[in-house]
Amino acid sequence: MTPEQFKELHDRRVNLSAKVLTKKNLEYGTNIDMLESFKEQAEFSIHNSPMGIGWELLVKHLYSVRRIVREYEQHGRIPDQDTIDEKFGDAINYLILIEALFKELEH
Secondary structure, X not given: OOHHHHHHHHHHHXXXXXXXXXXXXXXXXXXXXXXXXXXXXXXXXOOOOHHHHHHHHHHHHHHHHHHHHHHHHHHOOOOOHHXXXXXXXXXXXXXXXXXXXXXXXXX
């Protein structure tokens, strides 16, 4: 992969993540607090923090990525772009959300 191709991949991923996070905020967040759903879920989950909720949701997506990698290693199956966008993008987005939850503690 050339540096130009990598930059194109990176820029596409950043743009997709921004679109998904904005769209999902309309479903799960509020105009005041984008991270509200993590805080509310922590009240009735086995996790005692919003970051724990984020971690649990991230693990689900990491498991999906692991399955994709195994499918390639064991059967040579290459995932289609829609699958990559969904599974890899979700994992990246949950890392961003967990970081945001920690950043919020600094204020």
